[in-house]
Amino acid sequence: MDSFNEERHVLVIGSAGIDVKGRPDYGVTPGISTPGRIRSSMGGVARNIAENLARLEVPTWLLSAVGTDSSGEHILVSSSEAGIHMERVLSVPEARTGHYMALLTPEGELDTAVSDYTITEHITPAYLEDNADLFEMASLAVIDANLSTETLRTVFALAGKHGVPVCADPTAPSLANRLRPYLNRIHLITPNLAEADVLCEQAVTERDSDAAIAVAQTLVERGVRIAVITLGVRGLVYASGSDRGQIPAIRTEIRDETGAGDALTAGVIFGMVNQVPLDEAMRLGISAATLTLRSRETVVKELSQELLYDQLVI
Secondary structure, eight states: OOOOOTTTTEEEOOEEEEEEEEEESSOOOOSSSOOOEEEEEEEHHHHHHHHHHHHHHHEEEEEEESSSSHHHHHHHHHHHHOOOOOTTTTTEOOOEEEEEOOOOEETSOOOEEEOOOGGGGGOOHHHHHHHHHHHEEEEEEEETTTTOOHHHHHHHHHHHHHTEEEEHHHHHHHHHHGGGGGGGGGGGEEOOOHHHHHHHTTTOOOOOOHHHHHHHHHHHHHTTEEEEEEOOOGOOEEEEEOEEEEEEEOOOSSOTTTTHHHHHHHHHHHHHHHHHHHHHHHHHHHHHHHHEEEHHSSOOOOOHHHHHHHOOOO
């Protein structure tokens, strides 16, 4: 594992918003109302990763944008209470705070979703330049793929200038292609198989673990330092310049899978920051994801280092 300065913060850049999730009591029929449960919580891939890190006692700053509406105010206050440094987050007048609306299956898995994060257009190159001091003092930067092409260019320019490794969550297959030009400048990337297909510009016809490891290795060959492919109930596979392997998922009840991938990314980064062996960092990621799957919240409010290690399977 690379050496990171534990006294420096992690800088997370990307979306912050509200998740609205509906879980029907039984299978839905189009055009018909179905009984079930609807919950809302704070969301946004970048914000979720930041909250997981903050709850794991990693000093964490977020660069994002919210509206001046009640949702935006709730995000600023609640995320700050969770431990994230929110002082530099933009509050944009007359803009809609980002929202993610998901329909789950009765088993808690994602059926379909709509993501409204046009507000991330306000995360501009000028905004990042105004906050360049946060890059200078960061141990690493973490981004989601909601950022515009121009903003991504600035992220990598500032990170390169200050020698800050960049970790990336591709967020969705429709957004993953934005990261392709920067694969040789990404330290860690955590796609699922659909996102990895886009990053590699090739269809993965075989979906087994060996094929997934080959995809991870392809990303490494294209310049990524550490590639992690998430496989849902099968866990994850990973590859680096000197190591590769598979970490199986932990059998668990699934209450809601929303945010599990973000928790996995945060768990791996937590391991990296604390300079644990690579395979242990992957197990920490699986542990964080498992805890999230058991929760109806997008981020586990009780998350702590102790809880994470209690879940860890060696």
